[in-house]
Amino acid sequence: MKIANMHTAKTQLSSLVEDALAGEEVIIARRGQPVVRLQAIQQTGTSRKIGSLPSLLKRMPDDFNDSFDDWEETLA
Template sequence: MEIANIHEAKSQLSKLVERAMNGEEVIIAKAGQPMVRLVPIRADESPRVGGQWKGRVHIADDFDALPEDIAAAFGIEPQ
């Protein structure tokens, strides 16, 4: 595991990215406290597409609607 402070990360970013791409855990710290982890984006991590369960899930007619405060917290308009 590589732990680099922010100053070191700025000057050696290419090296740290290379190490992360090779599977090594790379942590960037500030004042000795770990702040972020560099991880590679994998080709198999494609963005999720909505609607894949459309037509496969049935919600019963007697299913309770969300309380208004919870719906509002998720940005759902009341029905």
């Protein structure tokens, strides 16, 4: 575990981030009291596919908009 004070965290943030990415626990302290834990975010492995909307539109039923024809009457 690595503990850094605020001044050190400001001046060496890149190094502390690299340590956190490597799996090391990094704590930032203010006046000797721990206040923040720097932790890497786990990547989910899923990514958005560019251009996927057209395939979603193909799966929509032809009468999709029909249910919205009388929405004003429903709200009144």
